[in-house]
Amino acid sequence: MYLLIPLAFFGIIIFFSAFFIVKQQTAVAIERFGKFHSIRNSGLQLKIPIIDRIAGKLSLKIQQLDVIVETKTLDDVFVKLKISVQYVVIKTKVYDAFYKLEYPHEQITSYVFDVVRAEVPKMKLDDVFVKKDDIAIAVKSELQDAMLEYGFDIIKTLVTDIDPDQQVKHAMNRINASEREKIAAQFEGDAARILIVEKAKAEAESKRLQGQGIADQRREIARGLEESVEVLNKVGINSQEASALIVVTQHYDTLQAIGEETNSNLILLPNSPQAGSDMLNNMVASFTASNQIGEAMKKQNKKKDGDDK
Template sequence: MGSSFCFLCGCVDQASVGVIERWGRFERLAQPGFHFFNCFVGQCLAGVLSTRIHSLDVRCETKTKDNVFVHLVCSIQYRVVKENADDAFYELANPREQIQAYVFDVVRALVPRMTLDDLFEQKSEVAKAVLEELEKVMGTYGYSIEHILMVDIIPDDTVRKAMNEINAAQRLQLASVYKGEAEKVFLVKKAEAEAEAKYLGGVGVARQRQAITDGLRENILEFSHKVEGTSAKEVMDLIMITQYFDTIKDLGNSSKNTTIFIPHGPGHVRDISDQIRNGMMEASSAQIDQQ
Protein backbone atom coordinates (compact mmCIF):
# COMPACT_ATOMS: atom_id res chain seq x y z
CA MET A 1 0.00 0.00 0.00
CA GLY A 2 2.26 2.81 -1.22
CA SER A 3 5.44 1.60 0.47
CA SER A 4 8.61 -0.33 -0.39
CA PHE A 5 10.55 -2.77 1.76
CA CYS A 6 14.12 -4.02 2.06
CA PHE A 7 16.09 -5.81 4.69
CA LEU A 8 17.55 -2.73 6.35
CA CYS A 9 15.29 0.20 5.27
CA GLY A 10 11.80 1.13 4.12
CA CYS A 11 9.96 4.08 2.60
CA VAL A 12 6.54 5.41 3.67
CA ASP A 13 4.76 7.59 1.11
CA GLN A 14 3.10 10.95 1.78
CA ALA A 15 -0.47 10.80 3.20
CA SER A 16 0.36 7.39 4.69
CA VAL A 17 1.49 6.03 8.02
CA GLY A 18 3.62 2.91 8.60
CA VAL A 19 3.31 0.31 11.33
CA ILE A 20 6.64 -0.95 12.73
CA GLU A 21 6.83 -4.20 14.66
CA ARG A 22 9.56 -5.93 16.64
CA TRP A 23 9.43 -9.69 16.71
CA GLY A 24 5.75 -9.48 15.62
CA ARG A 25 4.82 -7.03 18.35
CA PHE A 26 3.72 -3.43 17.61
CA GLU A 27 6.49 -0.97 18.44
CA ARG A 28 5.64 2.44 16.88
CA LEU A 29 4.18 4.33 13.94
CA ALA A 30 6.36 5.51 11.08
CA GLN A 31 5.63 8.92 9.50
CA PRO A 32 6.09 9.53 5.74
CA GLY A 33 9.72 9.34 4.69
CA PHE A 34 12.73 7.01 4.62
CA HIS A 35 13.31 4.73 7.63
CA PHE A 36 16.08 2.30 8.74
CA PHE A 37 15.20 -0.93 10.50
CA ASN A 38 17.40 -3.13 12.66
CA CYS A 39 16.63 -6.55 11.33
CA PHE A 40 18.98 -8.19 13.86
CA VAL A 41 16.63 -7.27 16.72
CA GLY A 42 13.49 -8.29 14.77
CA GLN A 43 12.43 -4.79 13.70
CA CYS A 44 10.46 -4.50 10.42
CA LEU A 45 7.77 -2.51 8.60
CA ALA A 46 4.58 -4.54 9.07
CA GLY A 47 2.34 -2.46 6.85
CA VAL A 48 1.24 0.95 5.65
CA LEU A 49 -2.16 2.63 5.95
CA SER A 50 -3.36 5.52 3.80
CA THR A 51 -4.65 8.58 5.66
CA ARG A 52 -6.52 9.90 2.63
CA ILE A 53 -10.31 10.26 2.66
CA HIS A 54 -12.05 7.19 1.27
CA SER A 55 -15.59 7.06 -0.10
CA LEU A 56 -17.94 4.12 0.31
CA ASP A 57 -21.35 3.93 -1.36
CA VAL A 58 -23.84 1.77 0.54
CA ARG A 59 -27.13 0.73 -1.07
CA CYS A 60 -29.72 -0.38 1.45
CA GLU A 61 -33.25 -1.68 0.85
CA THR A 62 -35.86 -1.08 3.54
CA LYS A 63 -39.58 -0.42 4.07
CA THR A 64 -41.28 2.78 5.15
CA LYS A 65 -44.12 3.20 7.63
CA ASP A 66 -46.69 3.22 4.82
CA ASN A 67 -45.36 -0.12 3.48
CA VAL A 68 -43.37 1.21 0.54
CA PHE A 69 -40.09 -0.53 -0.27
CA VAL A 70 -37.30 1.90 -1.09
CA HIS A 71 -33.61 1.76 -1.92
CA LEU A 72 -31.42 4.26 -0.09
CA VAL A 73 -27.97 5.12 -1.42
CA CYS A 74 -25.62 6.54 1.22
CA SER A 75 -22.15 7.90 0.51
CA ILE A 76 -19.81 7.57 3.53
CA GLN A 77 -16.54 9.47 3.54
CA TYR A 78 -14.04 8.21 6.14
CA ARG A 79 -10.32 8.21 6.86
CA VAL A 80 -7.73 6.68 9.19
CA VAL A 81 -6.75 8.83 12.18
CA LYS A 82 -2.93 9.09 12.17
CA GLU A 83 -2.59 8.95 15.95
CA ASN A 84 -4.72 5.78 16.14
CA ALA A 85 -3.45 4.06 13.00
CA ASP A 86 -2.35 1.06 15.03
CA ASP A 87 -5.96 0.44 16.13
CA ALA A 88 -7.13 0.68 12.51
CA PHE A 89 -4.36 -1.74 11.45
CA TYR A 90 -4.91 -4.40 14.09
CA GLU A 91 -8.58 -4.16 15.10
CA LEU A 92 -10.48 -4.36 11.82
CA ALA A 93 -9.77 -6.78 9.02
CA ASN A 94 -12.33 -5.23 6.66
CA PRO A 95 -13.49 -1.73 7.69
CA ARG A 96 -15.74 -1.31 4.64
CA GLU A 97 -17.89 -4.28 5.61
CA GLN A 98 -18.04 -3.01 9.19
CA ILE A 99 -19.26 0.43 8.06
CA GLN A 100 -21.79 -1.13 5.71
CA ALA A 101 -23.22 -3.31 8.48
CA TYR A 102 -23.75 -0.33 10.82
CA VAL A 103 -25.38 1.69 8.03
CA PHE A 104 -27.83 -1.16 7.41
CA ASP A 105 -28.61 -1.38 11.11
CA VAL A 106 -29.34 2.33 11.57
CA VAL A 107 -31.29 2.81 8.35
CA ARG A 108 -33.49 -0.25 8.86
CA ALA A 109 -34.25 0.86 12.41
CA LEU A 110 -35.08 4.48 11.57
CA VAL A 111 -36.77 4.49 8.14
CA PRO A 112 -39.67 2.11 9.05
CA ARG A 113 -40.86 4.80 11.47
CA MET A 114 -41.30 7.33 8.63
CA THR A 115 -43.72 7.58 5.75
CA LEU A 116 -42.37 7.95 2.23
CA ASP A 117 -43.11 11.68 2.15
CA ASP A 118 -41.44 12.16 5.55
CA LEU A 119 -38.40 10.24 4.33
CA PHE A 120 -37.93 12.60 1.39
CA GLU A 121 -38.35 15.63 3.65
CA GLN A 122 -36.16 14.34 6.50
CA LYS A 123 -33.40 12.49 4.67
CA SER A 124 -30.86 14.76 6.38
CA GLU A 125 -32.09 13.42 9.74
CA VAL A 126 -31.40 9.87 8.56
CA ALA A 127 -27.90 10.85 7.47
CA LYS A 128 -27.31 12.55 10.82
CA ALA A 129 -28.39 9.44 12.74
CA VAL A 130 -26.07 7.24 10.67
CA LEU A 131 -23.19 9.69 11.21
CA GLU A 132 -23.65 9.73 14.99
CA GLU A 133 -23.69 5.94 15.19
CA LEU A 134 -20.66 5.45 12.95
CA GLU A 135 -18.63 8.12 14.74
CA LYS A 136 -19.28 6.43 18.07
CA VAL A 137 -18.40 2.93 16.82
CA MET A 138 -15.66 3.53 14.26
CA GLY A 139 -13.87 6.03 16.49
CA THR A 140 -12.81 3.17 18.75
CA TYR A 141 -11.17 1.46 15.76
CA GLY A 142 -9.09 4.44 14.70
CA TYR A 143 -11.37 5.70 11.92
CA SER A 144 -12.91 9.16 11.53
CA ILE A 145 -16.22 9.62 9.69
CA GLU A 146 -15.95 12.89 7.75
CA HIS A 147 -19.30 13.15 5.95
CA ILE A 148 -22.39 11.10 5.19
CA LEU A 149 -24.54 12.03 2.22
CA MET A 150 -27.97 10.58 1.47
CA VAL A 151 -27.38 10.47 -2.28
CA ASP A 152 -30.66 9.00 -3.50
CA ILE A 153 -34.01 7.61 -2.38
CA ILE A 154 -35.46 5.25 -4.98
CA PRO A 155 -39.00 3.89 -4.42
CA ASP A 156 -40.38 1.00 -6.42
CA ASP A 157 -41.25 1.80 -10.05
CA THR A 158 -44.97 1.26 -9.51
CA VAL A 159 -44.93 3.61 -6.52
CA ARG A 160 -43.12 6.31 -8.46
CA LYS A 161 -45.61 5.96 -11.30
CA ALA A 162 -48.53 6.25 -8.87
CA MET A 163 -46.97 9.32 -7.23
CA ASN A 164 -46.54 10.97 -10.62
CA GLU A 165 -50.15 10.22 -11.51
CA ILE A 166 -51.37 11.72 -8.22
CA ASN A 167 -49.28 14.80 -8.80
CA ALA A 168 -50.56 15.11 -12.38
CA ALA A 169 -54.18 14.73 -11.22
CA GLN A 170 -53.72 17.44 -8.57
CA ARG A 171 -52.21 19.79 -11.11
CA LEU A 172 -55.04 19.11 -13.58
CA GLN A 173 -57.58 19.80 -10.84
CA LEU A 174 -55.86 23.07 -9.98
CA ALA A 175 -55.69 23.99 -13.66
CA SER A 176 -59.45 23.33 -13.99
CA VAL A 177 -60.15 25.63 -11.05
CA TYR A 178 -58.05 28.40 -12.58
CA LYS A 179 -59.70 27.86 -15.97
CA GLY A 180 -63.15 28.07 -14.41
CA GLU A 181 -62.25 31.27 -12.58
CA ALA A 182 -60.88 32.74 -15.80
CA GLU A 183 -64.07 31.88 -17.69
CA LYS A 184 -66.13 33.36 -14.86
CA VAL A 185 -64.18 36.61 -14.98
CA PHE A 186 -64.49 36.66 -18.79
CA LEU A 187 -68.29 36.22 -18.66
CA VAL A 188 -68.68 38.83 -15.91
CA LYS A 189 -66.55 41.33 -17.78
CA LYS A 190 -68.41 40.57 -21.01
CA ALA A 191 -71.77 41.14 -19.29
CA GLU A 192 -70.50 44.37 -17.76
CA ALA A 193 -69.26 45.51 -21.17
CA GLU A 194 -72.61 44.68 -22.79
CA ALA A 195 -74.50 46.53 -20.04
CA GLU A 196 -72.22 49.52 -20.40
CA ALA A 197 -72.62 49.42 -24.20
CA LYS A 198 -76.42 49.27 -23.91
CA TYR A 199 -76.41 52.11 -21.41
CA LEU A 200 -74.24 54.27 -23.66
CA GLY A 201 -76.37 53.27 -26.66
CA GLY A 202 -79.51 54.38 -24.80
CA VAL A 203 -77.85 57.65 -23.87
CA GLY A 204 -76.92 58.14 -27.53
CA VAL A 205 -80.45 57.40 -28.73
CA ALA A 206 -81.90 59.76 -26.14
CA ARG A 207 -79.53 62.52 -27.20
CA GLN A 208 -80.29 61.81 -30.86
CA ARG A 209 -84.02 62.09 -30.23
CA GLN A 210 -83.49 65.22 -28.19
CA ALA A 211 -81.48 66.75 -31.03
CA ILE A 212 -84.17 65.77 -33.56
CA THR A 213 -86.87 67.30 -31.36
CA ASP A 214 -84.89 70.51 -30.91
CA GLY A 215 -84.24 70.71 -34.64
CA LEU A 216 -87.89 70.18 -35.53
CA ARG A 217 -89.00 72.79 -33.00
CA GLU A 218 -86.55 75.33 -34.37
CA ASN A 219 -87.61 74.58 -37.97
CA ILE A 220 -91.28 74.94 -37.12
CA LEU A 221 -90.81 78.21 -35.26
CA GLU A 222 -88.54 79.65 -37.97
CA PHE A 223 -90.90 78.61 -40.79
CA SER A 224 -93.96 79.99 -38.94
CA HIS A 225 -92.27 83.37 -38.44
CA LYS A 226 -91.02 83.70 -42.00
CA VAL A 227 -94.16 82.42 -43.79
CA GLU A 228 -97.26 84.18 -42.56
CA GLY A 229 -100.52 82.34 -42.32
CA THR A 230 -99.00 78.89 -41.73
CA SER A 231 -99.76 76.82 -38.69
CA ALA A 232 -97.51 74.40 -36.79
CA LYS A 233 -99.59 71.49 -38.12
CA GLU A 234 -98.93 72.44 -41.73
CA VAL A 235 -95.23 72.88 -41.10
CA MET A 236 -95.07 69.48 -39.36
CA ASP A 237 -96.83 67.82 -42.29
CA LEU A 238 -94.36 69.40 -44.71
CA ILE A 239 -91.36 68.20 -42.69
CA MET A 240 -92.76 64.67 -42.47
CA ILE A 241 -93.31 64.53 -46.25
CA THR A 242 -89.81 65.89 -46.88
CA GLN A 243 -88.25 63.23 -44.63
CA TYR A 244 -90.37 60.58 -46.33
CA PHE A 245 -89.02 61.46 -49.78
CA ASP A 246 -85.46 61.69 -48.44
CA THR A 247 -85.79 58.16 -47.08
CA ILE A 248 -87.09 56.85 -50.42
CA LYS A 249 -84.19 58.57 -52.17
CA ASP A 250 -81.59 56.99 -49.82
CA LEU A 251 -83.05 53.53 -50.38
CA GLY A 252 -82.94 54.02 -54.13
CA ASN A 253 -79.32 55.19 -54.15
CA SER A 254 -78.07 52.10 -52.28
CA SER A 255 -77.79 48.95 -54.41
CA LYS A 256 -77.02 46.62 -51.48
CA ASN A 257 -80.22 47.18 -49.51
CA THR A 258 -82.88 44.49 -49.47
CA THR A 259 -86.15 46.29 -48.80
CA ILE A 260 -89.74 45.06 -48.71
CA PHE A 261 -92.27 47.77 -49.49
CA ILE A 262 -95.76 47.74 -48.02
CA PRO A 263 -98.65 49.84 -49.35
CA HIS A 264 -97.74 53.44 -48.69
CA GLY A 265 -98.11 56.90 -50.04
CA PRO A 266 -98.20 60.53 -48.98
CA GLY A 267 -101.57 59.92 -47.39
CA HIS A 268 -100.05 57.40 -45.03
CA VAL A 269 -97.55 60.00 -43.93
CA ARG A 270 -100.41 62.32 -43.08
CA ASP A 271 -102.08 59.53 -41.09
CA ILE A 272 -98.84 58.96 -39.13
CA SER A 273 -98.54 62.67 -38.39
CA ASP A 274 -102.16 62.76 -37.22
CA GLN A 275 -101.51 59.83 -34.88
CA ILE A 276 -98.42 61.52 -33.43
CA ARG A 277 -100.29 64.81 -32.98
CA ASN A 278 -103.30 63.10 -31.37
CA GLY A 279 -101.02 61.22 -28.97
CA MET A 280 -99.30 64.44 -27.94
CA MET A 281 -102.67 66.16 -27.40
CA GLU A 282 -103.96 63.25 -25.27
CA ALA A 283 -100.80 63.33 -23.15
CA SER A 284 -101.17 67.10 -22.64
CA SER A 285 -104.84 66.76 -21.62
CA ALA A 286 -103.96 63.98 -19.18
CA GLN A 287 -101.40 66.23 -17.50
CA ILE A 288 -103.98 69.06 -17.23
CA ASP A 289 -106.54 66.68 -15.61
CA GLN A 290 -103.96 65.53 -13.06
CA GLN A 291 -103.24 69.15 -12.08
Protein backbone atom coordinates in the same frame (compact mmCIF):
# COMPACT_ATOMS: atom_id res chain seq x y z
CA MET B 1 37.93 -16.28 -2.32
CA TYR B 2 34.90 -17.73 -4.06
CA LEU B 3 32.90 -17.57 -0.81
CA LEU B 4 33.49 -13.85 -0.36
CA ILE B 5 31.56 -12.89 -3.46
CA PRO B 6 28.26 -14.51 -2.36
CA LEU B 7 28.71 -13.15 1.13
CA ALA B 8 29.33 -9.65 -0.19
CA PHE B 9 26.29 -9.86 -2.45
CA PHE B 10 24.17 -11.13 0.45
CA GLY B 11 25.47 -8.34 2.67
CA ILE B 12 24.52 -5.70 0.09
CA ILE B 13 21.00 -7.12 -0.09
CA ILE B 14 20.69 -7.11 3.70
CA PHE B 15 21.97 -3.54 3.85
CA PHE B 16 19.49 -2.17 1.34
CA SER B 17 16.61 -4.14 2.83
CA ALA B 18 17.13 -2.23 6.06
CA PHE B 19 15.81 0.95 4.37
CA PHE B 20 12.31 1.55 3.14
CA ILE B 21 10.22 4.56 2.10
CA VAL B 22 6.77 5.44 3.45
CA LYS B 23 4.58 7.53 1.14
CA GLN B 24 2.81 10.73 2.13
CA GLN B 25 -0.46 10.27 4.08
CA THR B 26 0.46 6.66 4.85
CA ALA B 27 1.34 4.89 8.10
CA VAL B 28 3.31 1.60 8.36
CA ALA B 29 3.14 -0.87 11.26
CA ILE B 30 6.50 -2.55 12.10
CA GLU B 31 6.63 -5.86 13.97
CA ARG B 32 9.69 -7.40 15.58
CA PHE B 33 9.63 -11.15 15.91
CA GLY B 34 5.87 -11.08 15.27
CA LYS B 35 5.16 -8.49 17.95
CA PHE B 36 4.18 -4.89 17.36
CA HIS B 37 7.19 -2.62 17.53
CA SER B 38 6.39 0.82 16.09
CA ILE B 39 4.42 2.97 13.64
CA ARG B 40 6.40 4.69 10.87
CA ASN B 41 5.15 7.76 9.01
CA SER B 42 6.08 9.24 5.63
CA GLY B 43 9.74 9.52 4.67
CA LEU B 44 12.88 7.32 4.59
CA GLN B 45 12.75 4.73 7.42
CA LEU B 46 15.13 2.13 8.85
CA LYS B 47 14.43 -1.35 10.21
CA ILE B 48 16.57 -4.25 11.28
CA PRO B 49 16.66 -6.80 8.48
CA ILE B 50 15.24 -10.23 9.19
CA ILE B 51 14.30 -9.15 12.73
CA ASP B 52 11.86 -6.39 11.78
CA ARG B 53 9.17 -6.68 9.14
CA ILE B 54 6.45 -4.46 7.69
CA ALA B 55 3.17 -5.85 9.05
CA GLY B 56 0.92 -3.60 6.98
CA LYS B 57 0.09 -0.13 5.70
CA LEU B 58 -2.79 2.21 6.44
CA SER B 59 -3.90 5.18 4.38
CA LEU B 60 -4.39 8.40 6.34
CA LYS B 61 -6.47 9.97 3.55
CA ILE B 62 -10.19 10.58 3.86
CA GLN B 63 -12.00 7.56 2.43
CA GLN B 64 -15.61 7.04 1.40
CA LEU B 65 -17.77 3.99 1.73
CA ASP B 66 -21.16 3.77 -0.06
CA VAL B 67 -23.74 1.55 1.63
CA ILE B 68 -27.10 0.68 0.06
CA VAL B 69 -29.77 -0.23 2.60
CA GLU B 70 -33.22 -1.59 1.73
CA THR B 71 -35.89 -1.09 4.36
CA LYS B 72 -39.61 -0.34 4.79
CA THR B 73 -41.28 2.93 5.73
CA LEU B 74 -44.13 3.52 8.17
CA ASP B 75 -46.66 3.43 5.31
CA ASP B 76 -45.35 0.03 4.13
CA VAL B 77 -43.31 1.23 1.16
CA PHE B 78 -40.04 -0.53 0.41
CA VAL B 79 -37.26 1.91 -0.30
CA LYS B 80 -33.51 1.77 -0.94
CA LEU B 81 -31.26 4.38 0.62
CA LYS B 82 -27.68 5.03 -0.44
CA ILE B 83 -25.61 6.21 2.52
CA SER B 84 -22.16 7.68 1.85
CA VAL B 85 -19.82 7.56 4.86
CA GLN B 86 -16.61 9.62 4.79
CA TYR B 87 -14.06 8.49 7.40
CA VAL B 88 -10.36 8.76 8.19
CA VAL B 89 -7.82 6.94 10.36
CA ILE B 90 -6.77 9.05 13.35
CA LYS B 91 -2.98 9.54 13.22
CA THR B 92 -2.58 9.01 16.95
CA LYS B 93 -4.63 5.80 16.83
CA VAL B 94 -3.07 3.95 13.91
CA TYR B 95 -2.32 0.99 16.23
CA ASP B 96 -6.03 0.64 17.14
CA ALA B 97 -7.12 0.96 13.53
CA PHE B 98 -4.64 -1.71 12.41
CA TYR B 99 -4.87 -4.26 15.22
CA LYS B 100 -8.31 -3.84 16.76
CA LEU B 101 -10.41 -3.94 13.60
CA GLU B 102 -9.67 -6.25 10.73
CA TYR B 103 -12.47 -5.29 8.34
CA PRO B 104 -13.51 -1.65 8.95
CA HIS B 105 -15.78 -1.56 5.88
CA GLU B 106 -17.89 -4.41 7.18
CA GLN B 107 -18.09 -2.84 10.63
CA ILE B 108 -19.22 0.53 9.24
CA THR B 109 -21.75 -1.21 6.96
CA SER B 110 -23.25 -3.08 9.92
CA TYR B 111 -23.76 0.11 11.91
CA VAL B 112 -25.28 1.91 8.90
CA PHE B 113 -27.78 -0.93 8.38
CA ASP B 114 -28.67 -0.93 12.07
CA VAL B 115 -29.33 2.82 12.28
CA VAL B 116 -31.20 3.17 8.98
CA ARG B 117 -33.48 0.22 9.70
CA ALA B 118 -34.22 1.70 13.11
CA GLU B 119 -34.99 5.23 11.87
CA VAL B 120 -36.73 4.86 8.50
CA PRO B 121 -39.58 2.55 9.67
CA LYS B 122 -40.68 5.42 11.95
CA MET B 123 -41.27 7.73 8.95
CA LYS B 124 -43.67 7.87 6.04
CA LEU B 125 -42.20 7.91 2.54
CA ASP B 126 -42.62 11.67 2.10
CA ASP B 127 -40.94 12.27 5.47
CA VAL B 128 -37.95 10.18 4.38
CA PHE B 129 -37.28 12.67 1.57
CA VAL B 130 -37.84 15.67 3.83
CA LYS B 131 -35.87 14.35 6.82
CA LYS B 132 -32.97 12.70 5.04
CA ASP B 133 -30.56 15.00 6.87
CA ASP B 134 -31.91 13.72 10.18
CA ILE B 135 -31.17 10.16 9.04
CA ALA B 136 -27.62 11.16 8.08
CA ILE B 137 -27.06 12.82 11.46
CA ALA B 138 -28.33 9.73 13.30
CA VAL B 139 -25.97 7.49 11.29
CA LYS B 140 -22.98 9.74 11.95
CA SER B 141 -23.72 9.95 15.68
CA GLU B 142 -23.91 6.17 16.01
CA LEU B 143 -20.79 5.56 13.89
CA GLN B 144 -18.77 8.28 15.65
CA ASP B 145 -19.28 6.71 19.04
CA ALA B 146 -18.63 3.17 17.81
CA MET B 147 -15.67 3.70 15.46
CA LEU B 148 -13.72 6.13 17.67
CA GLU B 149 -12.70 3.18 19.81
CA TYR B 150 -11.14 1.54 16.75
CA GLY B 151 -9.16 4.61 15.70
CA PHE B 152 -11.51 5.92 13.00
CA ASP B 153 -13.02 9.39 12.81
CA ILE B 154 -16.32 9.84 10.91
CA ILE B 155 -16.03 13.03 8.90
CA LYS B 156 -19.48 13.14 7.33
CA THR B 157 -22.43 10.95 6.40
CA LEU B 158 -24.76 11.74 3.50
CA VAL B 159 -28.01 10.24 2.22
CA THR B 160 -27.16 10.53 -1.47
CA ASP B 161 -30.07 8.60 -2.96
CA ILE B 162 -33.60 7.52 -2.02
CA ASP B 163 -35.08 4.98 -4.40
CA PRO B 164 -38.64 3.74 -3.68
CA ASP B 165 -40.12 0.63 -5.27
CA GLN B 166 -40.74 0.99 -9.02
CA GLN B 167 -44.53 0.75 -8.71
CA VAL B 168 -44.50 3.42 -6.01
CA LYS B 169 -42.48 5.75 -8.25
CA HIS B 170 -44.98 5.26 -11.07
CA ALA B 171 -47.83 6.07 -8.67
CA MET B 172 -46.03 9.16 -7.40
CA ASN B 173 -45.41 10.31 -10.97
CA ARG B 174 -49.10 9.84 -11.79
CA ILE B 175 -50.08 11.85 -8.71
CA ASN B 176 -47.70 14.64 -9.63
CA ALA B 177 -48.92 14.63 -13.24
CA SER B 178 -52.57 14.74 -12.11
CA GLU B 179 -51.81 17.60 -9.72
CA ARG B 180 -50.09 19.58 -12.46
CA GLU B 181 -52.97 18.91 -14.87
CA LYS B 182 -55.38 20.13 -12.19
CA ILE B 183 -53.41 23.34 -11.72
CA ALA B 184 -53.20 23.82 -15.50
CA ALA B 185 -56.97 23.34 -15.80
CA GLN B 186 -57.54 25.91 -13.04
CA PHE B 187 -55.35 28.42 -14.84
CA GLU B 188 -57.13 27.75 -18.14
CA GLY B 189 -60.52 28.14 -16.43
CA ASP B 190 -59.44 31.42 -14.84
CA ALA B 191 -58.22 32.67 -18.21
CA ALA B 192 -61.49 31.69 -19.92
CA ARG B 193 -63.50 33.33 -17.15
CA ILE B 194 -61.49 36.54 -17.47
CA LEU B 195 -62.08 36.55 -21.23
CA ILE B 196 -65.83 36.10 -20.73
CA VAL B 197 -65.97 38.87 -18.10
CA GLU B 198 -63.95 41.25 -20.25
CA LYS B 199 -66.07 40.43 -23.29
CA ALA B 200 -69.23 41.08 -21.28
CA LYS B 201 -67.81 44.38 -20.04
CA ALA B 202 -66.94 45.37 -23.61
CA GLU B 203 -70.44 44.48 -24.83
CA ALA B 204 -72.04 46.38 -21.94
CA GLU B 205 -69.92 49.42 -22.71
CA SER B 206 -70.81 49.10 -26.40
CA LYS B 207 -74.52 48.93 -25.57
CA ARG B 208 -74.20 51.90 -23.24
CA LEU B 209 -72.46 53.97 -25.88
CA GLN B 210 -74.96 52.82 -28.50
CA GLY B 211 -77.88 53.79 -26.26
CA GLN B 212 -76.26 57.10 -25.50
CA GLY B 213 -75.83 57.68 -29.24
CA ILE B 214 -79.48 56.87 -29.91
CA ALA B 215 -80.57 59.17 -27.09
CA ASP B 216 -78.39 61.97 -28.43
CA GLN B 217 -79.77 61.36 -31.92
CA ARG B 218 -83.36 61.54 -30.71
CA ARG B 219 -82.59 64.61 -28.63
CA GLU B 220 -81.20 66.37 -31.68
CA ILE B 221 -84.17 65.27 -33.79
CA ALA B 222 -86.54 66.64 -31.17
CA ARG B 223 -84.58 69.89 -31.00
CA GLY B 224 -84.71 70.16 -34.81
CA LEU B 225 -88.46 69.51 -34.84
CA GLU B 226 -88.94 72.12 -32.14
CA GLU B 227 -87.00 74.66 -34.16
CA SER B 228 -88.95 73.78 -37.33
CA VAL B 229 -92.27 74.26 -35.55
CA GLU B 230 -91.15 77.63 -34.22
CA VAL B 231 -90.18 78.79 -37.73
CA LEU B 232 -93.55 77.63 -39.16
CA ASN B 233 -95.43 79.34 -36.33
CA LYS B 234 -93.80 82.62 -37.24
CA VAL B 235 -95.31 82.46 -40.74
CA GLY B 236 -98.85 81.77 -39.44
CA ILE B 237 -98.93 77.97 -39.33
CA ASN B 238 -100.17 76.56 -36.03
CA SER B 239 -98.46 73.68 -34.16
CA GLN B 240 -100.80 70.93 -35.43
CA GLU B 241 -100.39 71.96 -39.04
CA ALA B 242 -96.61 72.39 -38.58
CA SER B 243 -96.25 68.89 -37.08
CA ALA B 244 -98.29 67.37 -39.88
CA LEU B 245 -96.30 69.26 -42.49
CA ILE B 246 -92.99 68.03 -41.03
CA VAL B 247 -94.19 64.42 -41.04
CA VAL B 248 -95.35 64.72 -44.67
CA THR B 249 -92.00 66.26 -45.62
CA GLN B 250 -90.15 63.36 -43.99
CA HIS B 251 -92.46 60.97 -45.86
CA TYR B 252 -91.47 62.45 -49.21
CA ASP B 253 -87.79 62.51 -48.20
CA THR B 254 -88.06 58.78 -47.46
CA LEU B 255 -89.68 58.11 -50.84
CA GLN B 256 -86.89 60.04 -52.55
CA ALA B 257 -84.19 58.05 -50.70
CA ILE B 258 -85.86 54.77 -51.62
CA GLY B 259 -86.12 55.85 -55.24
CA GLU B 260 -82.39 56.52 -55.40
CA GLU B 261 -81.67 52.85 -54.55
CA THR B 262 -81.42 51.05 -57.92
CA ASN B 263 -81.70 47.55 -56.44
CA SER B 264 -84.60 48.29 -54.07
CA ASN B 265 -87.73 46.12 -54.38
CA LEU B 266 -89.74 48.01 -51.73
CA ILE B 267 -93.25 49.19 -52.67
CA LEU B 268 -95.20 51.64 -50.44
CA LEU B 269 -99.02 51.36 -50.49
CA PRO B 270 -101.03 53.48 -50.99
CA ASN B 271 -98.91 55.71 -53.19
CA SER B 272 -101.39 57.76 -55.23
CA PRO B 273 -100.76 61.44 -56.17
CA GLN B 274 -103.26 62.67 -53.56
CA ALA B 275 -101.77 60.47 -50.82
CA GLY B 276 -99.65 63.33 -49.46
CA SER B 277 -102.62 65.69 -49.27
CA ASP B 278 -104.81 63.06 -47.61
CA MET B 279 -102.05 62.28 -45.13
CA LEU B 280 -101.66 65.98 -44.27
CA ASN B 281 -105.40 66.50 -43.76
CA ASN B 282 -105.77 63.35 -41.68
CA MET B 283 -102.84 64.24 -39.45
CA VAL B 284 -104.07 67.82 -38.89
CA ALA B 285 -107.51 66.46 -37.98
CA SER B 286 -105.92 63.87 -35.68
CA PHE B 287 -103.75 66.45 -33.89
CA THR B 288 -106.76 68.80 -33.51
CA ALA B 289 -108.95 66.03 -32.06
CA SER B 290 -106.17 64.96 -29.73
CA ASN B 291 -105.80 68.52 -28.43
CA GLN B 292 -109.57 68.84 -27.90
CA ILE B 293 -109.68 65.58 -25.95
CA GLY B 294 -106.73 66.70 -23.87
CA GLU B 295 -108.38 70.06 -23.05
CA ALA B 296 -111.62 68.33 -22.10
CA MET B 297 -109.83 65.95 -19.75
CA LYS B 298 -108.01 68.85 -18.07
CA LYS B 299 -111.33 70.70 -17.48
CA GLN B 300 -112.95 67.55 -16.10
CA ASN B 301 -110.03 66.97 -13.69
CA LYS B 302 -110.16 70.57 -12.47
CA LYS B 303 -113.91 70.33 -11.88
CA LYS B 304 -113.47 67.07 -9.95
CA ASP B 305 -110.74 68.56 -7.78
CA GLY B 306 -113.13 71.56 -7.02
CA ASP B 307 -115.96 69.24 -5.97
CA ASP B 308 -113.66 67.26 -3.66
CA LYS B 309 -112.64 70.43 -1.82
